[in-house]
Amino acid sequence: MEEAAAAGIVITFGLIIWALKVVNWLWLRPKKIEKLLREQGLKGNPYRILIGDLKDFVKMQKDAGSKPMSFSHEIVSRVSPYVKLTVDKHGKNSFIWFGPTPWVILTDPELIKNVLNKIHDFPKPDTNPILKLLATGLVTHEGEKWSRHRRIINPSFNIEKLKIMLPIFFKSCNDLISKWEGMLSSDGSCEMDVWPFLQNFASDVISRTAFGSSYEEGRRIFQLQKEQAELTMKVMVKAYIPGWRFLPTTIHRRMKEICTDVNASLKDIIEKRERALNAGEASKNNLLDILLESNRKEIQEHGNNKNVGMNLEDIIEECKLFYFAGQETTSVLLVWTMVLLSRYPDWQARAREEVLRVFGNQKPDFDGLSQLKIVTMILYEVLRLYPPAVGLVRNVHKDVKLGNLALPAGVQVYLPPVLVHHDCELWGDDAKEFNPERFSEGVVKATKGRVSFFPFGWGPRICIGQNFSMLEARMALTVILQHFSFELSPAYAHAPSTVMTLQPQYGAHIILRKVGT
Template sequence: MNLFSHDIVPRVFSFFHHSINTHGKNCFIWFGSVPRVTLTDPELIKDVFNKPHEFGKIKINPQVRLVAPGLESHEGEKWSMHRKIINPAFNLEKLKNMLPLFIKCCDDLIRKWEEMLSFNGSSEIDVWPFLQNLASDVISRTAFGSSYEEGRRIFQLLIEQSELTMQLMLKVYIPGWRFVPTATHRRMKAIDREIKASLMDIINNREKALKAGEATKNDLLDILLESNHKEIQEHGNNKNVGMNIEDVIGECKLFYFAGQETTSSLLVWTMILLSMYPDWQTRAREEVLQVFSNRKPDFEGLNHLKIVSSYYHFDIE
């Protein structure tokens, strides 16, 4: 098997690949007693995404919700309301303010690699754990700001929780089995309690500061709480509108779970592609040196990285 082949479906989704080859490009398979339709026609897929109220989300194993509740698992009006409240956190101007944090995290990583190379000038490095830590550090700093250390502890617990969840997902799902007090189930519940307690402390402190009129820290949590507070005020302080504390905790978990894995995977895949196409690697490096020389990256300069941007678009595709 060619590990660098772009034809990854037979390896990554072997079961679906077999079903499509056997039953056609639009078919269905059974998950226990539940049929699931598989579509490969772009027009049909587009039609499904344009009708979210007609085509609901797949029902997932309840234990997965311990890892990543929040926007991803909601539907209908609740999804729309959460999306409206979360959107300001990803406003372009807000992201610009976070650029120095991104740069600091990258500088720390480069410094570690340089120290590893300083002994003999060359070394073989397993970059995957470093890129995972980079993504987690970025999310911890941008999500919790001054509460960064607490954020790192939460992230470590979420990693352990996701690993335990993955072990359970590889087994046959038996309804109600999650209530049996096995060692794994007890550990998962203990992790969930610790994560909730830590997030509750951070959120309560931020809410007190917000109500006292203190200056916001412009991290994701503050932006989320401020947007939620504004939504509740616009509806006459109706407590049934906006997010409750459990909802906010769920979105904080999702910040980690969705942001860390996708970012670290994209970075490592980018490095693989750069090694496959060294001419692009050379062109991208020359462009970065031309735009920034020896100075720190800034938002204006990033907009002039045409080759790097086009490469990332290719990478994502």
């Protein structure tokens, strides 16, 4: 009896502690943080238990995406409606509640610079296990593991290695042009949705450059990763409900199936490339071979233990990230570039004149691509108006001073490129207009040295593949301009929408015409 009574006391005591932790998480801690934020002049809605602003956030996002918008670049109210409403209502020094966690919205370039520079004070949020099914790798790691992976992966993206990959870019470009030429009618024109073609092009490039001779298998992996991204967006908001990820829903089961399939395929490819590397048969002209060789050198130099180099699971995750980041970023940059150049034919003509002056109808080379000033200005302006990621989130895991703000542990900071890139105070009265001329003297001059343009992030964790993506985009746009002129189809519906990255919700319907016809 005494033992039973003692056990009952322990259980009761445990339940009380658990209940207090729940109350603290759901109410006491958020209200304490809210008080601290308001004392510093930050404004936002009062905290509502568990959901915060999530219900309104989701409803506004759904309503905004229910129909196309008129063609303009004032896209913030469509792609980030709740954040825009909050800033309009409460000012730039404001916050929103993502469940019991407040997001402090930062639009001041100096504060953004500090956050993106101080990667130890402002780490990335812990990735929800459901979201990890899509990709982890370098983008989610912190501390020593991030430093080690970054060091090992760096050689894959240096300029000399990218030069080696140019013929692969060109091969994929040629395949795209051949497909489009095969669809032309007798008058040399055709109308099509270029979005799926550009997605397939970018996946073809990353498949060839990542896996070399195994690229056909790589393409199959890409299709699975694409489906995984779409499923991830469907579960994104619910993923923050405690315990929800354990429910055996149809989507959860399918996501786990895809993860298992992709991991098995990548494991097979990696082991084949390692055998080729060991036998001296690896070409070393693809990302995976370069990564495996760099990893081998790291292990040889620092010893083979769990804190050195990458294991097989690490390499699989980095390969998944190659796909997701490499394909997504370039395809959305190209599709919005084609849409905007269709809308602004004078800039399209200027870009084509530059391309033909530098290359004529010859195959583009690295030195020539580096000379394309107008093309580069256009790509920067597209990235400004239509950044691939509309928002970046960082954790505050301990009390920290940021400018005049004292941020308590438990908040997150939200850095919205789409808001900052469209800010008239930072970019002038024409901030919402397409004007590549603003980049005529480069990014530093255009931004006046401020962190007001960060489509690839900024600071130590700036996207490692940005040079890869920009070189691929310059090559693709050059080859397209050599062969086609293009304009918007009457069927085009302007509807920027976030599916991990900023994409055209209803595609990009464009009329292509063979140059010279």
